[in-house]
Amino acid sequence: MKRIPLLVFAVATAASVTLSTPFAAGGADDEGSPIYGVKIPAGYRDWPLVNVGHEAANLNDFRVVLGNAVAIKAFRDGTLPFPDGAILARLAWKYVPSAENNAVFGREQSFGTGAPTNLEFMVKDSKKYAATGGWGFGQFTDGKPDSEALHKTCFSCHGPAKSRDFVFAHYAP
């Protein structure tokens, strides 16, 4: 049961070789998500990009998926299911017009990121989370985990991606 925290620590240590001051980093004392006990992993903001997307309508956001080293390697190698220790981070910001960039392009065509909305993480531990496809889930708003009711919906919502180990994101080449 201690394997995931140790892996997270190893990744955070490796990242700190490159970047000595992680900007957004969780701490060991932070509160875990309901049901799963997933915490915000230290150094996640420095992880490589998996892909980016836009949800319109009421979400109206830009969303980006980052992956730790285990996850990125699995994407690049096409490894399914993802190995234990893989962690995915989903960041999101409001989708807003960019007046500054419109001025450069000379037309109304530019959209950028506004305020951050929430953070989501998927942590692979095939034993600990055997009942939910091997994944533990966590969603955080302003650094605090969201409700248990919300976390009850994570795994079923990811059901349509079962053939890709419940991961919606594709790796963008």
Added chain:
Amino acid sequence: MKRIPLLVFAVATAASVTLSTPFAAGGADDEGSPIYGVKIPAGYRDWPLVNVGHEAANLNDFRVVLGNAVAIKAFRDGTLPFPDGAILARLAWKYVPSAENNAVFGREQSFGTGAPTNLEFMVKDSKKYAATGGWGFGQFTDGKPDSEALHKTCFSCHGPAKSRDFVFAHYAP
């Protein structure tokens, strides 16, 4: 004049501690950009995210800016001008509807990345590139540098961002 290549190598080495197989990496023998001689930096695909945007109209793309360790630290510390050794990478992909995600959300609201379009880099060397604000520019399509005519437009196009050291991208928290 050898400082930039050494810094690039140092960053690539640090990244390889975490990721042993960089997916998209330039090599020392690759062709440099016209005017500036900027090459695709090894390991750039593993660099942390600066920000993401969408250009509609004829560009119709998702674009992401990544930064090497020097650049990311400067963004987080608010350092202007960017120090020598800072490198920014701009990746882009076509902006396409995601039928898969629309099915999950139950409505037509999802957009994701299609084929990659081109790659751009800005390399800070205040002496080598003194005539262009200290920045060298490179745009690559299918791994090959684009035309000299195109590269003549880089610096003037970045003029509106002069107060931010000619960098359009803001750091997304």
